[in-house]
Amino acid sequence: MFTTNSLARILVVSVGILALALFSQIAFAHGMSDAEKLSIIEGGNLRYLSLGVTHMLSGYDHLAFVFGIIFFLKTFRDIAKYVTAFTVGHSITLIFATFNGIQLNYFLIDAVIALSVCYIAFSNLDGFRKYLNMNPPNMMLMIIGLGLIHGFGLSTRLQELPLSTDQLLLNILSFNLGIELGQISALALMLIIISAWRKSHFFTAFSRLTNFGLILLGGFLFLMQMHGYEHNIRSAELSAVTQTTIEPMIKQDVPPQPEWTDTITITIDAYDYIEYKLFVAKEATINYQWQSDSAELLFDFHGEPENDTSGYFKSYKKSTASQDTGSLTTPFAGTHGWYWENDSAAPITINLNISGDYQRLDKEQ
Numbered sequence: 140m141f142t143t144n145s146l147a148r149i150l151v152v153s154v155g156i157l158a159l160a161l162f163s164q165i166a167f168a169h170g171m172s173d174a175e176k177l178s179i180i181e182g183g184n185l186r187y188l189s190l191g192v193t194h195m196l197s198g199y200d201h202l203a204f205v206f207g208i209i210f211f212l213k214t215f216r217d218i219a220k221y222v223t224a225f226t227v228g229h230s231i232t233l234i235f236a237t238f239n240g241i242q243l244n245y246f247l248i249d250a251v252i253a254l255s256v257c258y259i260a261f262s263n264l265d266g267f268r269k270y271l272n273m274n275p276p277n278m279m280l281m282i283i284g285l286g287l288i289h290g291f292g293l294s295t296r297l298q299e300l301p302l303s304t305d306q307l308l309l310n311i312l313s314f315n316l317g318i319e320l321g322q323i324s325a326l327a328l329m330l331i332i333i334s335a336w337r338k339s340h341f342f343t344a345f346s347r348l349t350n351f352g353l354i355l356l357g358g359f360l361f362l363m364q365m366h367g368y369e370h371n372i373r374s375a376e377l378s379a380v381t382q383t384t385i386e387p388m389i390k391q392d393v394p395p396q397p398e399w400t401d402t403i404t405i406t407i408d409a410y411d412y413i414e415y416k417l418f419v420a421k422e423a424t425i426n427y428q429w430q431s432d433s434a435e436l437l438f439d440f441h442g443e444p445e446n447d448t449s450g451y452f453k454s455y456k457k458s459t460a461s462q463d464t465g466s467l468t469t470p471f472a473g474t475h476g477w478y479w480e481n482d483s484a485a486p487i488t489i490n491l492n493i494s495g496d497y498q499r500l501d502k503e504q
Contacts, residue, residue, distance in 0.1 A: 191317020228286020256357030416476030
């Protein structure tokens with residue numbers, strides 16, 4: 140027969156395994172999809188607000204932290220007090236860091252955010268008194284402090300977007316407002332679930348298991364972020380080693396890589412968009428010239444690093460024109476190419492000429 144303690148241990152392990160399975164694909168909670176990146180190229184504060192909402196609702200580490208904050212709170216006053224403290228904390232650093240261009244390594248900051256989930260769950264379990272024989276730190280001050288850290292995480296992701304220098308503060312405030320709207324929506328659902336759950340006879344027993352589960356989840360997210368950080372560092376080191384080994388080969392008059400020349404015809408339907416990409420090695424050079432057969436259209440010439448999971452992309456040139464000519468020496472290995480958007484009622488055909496060191500990829504729509 141299983142004892143109550145052994146059943147509890149089995150359930151904790153089961154919850155942990157389930158969490159690992161469910162979150163293995165979403166551990167990097169804030170990577171932006173191509174659709175999201177393309178949607179904000181034109182700017183617009185409503186799009187930043189919308190992105191803030193979706194970012195918070197998909198920010199599993201932030202939501203887990205908020206869930207931990209309100210878990211044992213019963214009165215509206217207490218819930219409002221602590222959630223407001225968290226909101227003030229993350230809003231301060233989100234606005235300040237983004238406006239002043241202060242950036243941190245997104246893997247490391249997300250790793251600390253993951254540990255904040257462990258902290259709030261450990262505090263809920265009264266771990267400081269039970270396991271450390273000490274009084275817990277002031278909860279209000281800790282939530283404000285951890286909120287400041289969460290704000291740096293939000294700012295790091297926001298700064299990956301092509302923010303407008305003319306409307307920078309409005310872009311930031313719109314994104315922050317979206318974050319708060321997303322948080323309110325998630326908070327309302329959490330309160331409904333917890334309120335109904337609290338009426339159950341099993342709440343006390345399962346509340347401990349839930350907080351142990353939050354600790355497991357936070358630990359898993361921490362390990363995933365540190366793995367991403369290590370991979371990022373190793374990639375940078377490998378790039379440096381590769382660069383030092385290539386330079387002597389050039390000095391020894393090794394023949395350069397073959398050069399390809401392509402002419403591609405691209406048709407964009409009315410009110411549609413197309414993205415055309417090439418794979419280009421680091422510090423390789425491509426030359427390009429494109430021209431539309433009729434109207435001007437929005438375009439963004441940009442690149443995305445190879446094996447990057449954060450959603451980062453670098454915009455080289457963004458404008459509205461019917462043609463463009465130039466040359467690019469790439470700052471990193473990855474996919475580099477053009478996004479064109481046809482806002483007219485008729486199809487537009489683009490003739491693209493490219494040459495240099497690259498590999499062609501299928502166009503993405």
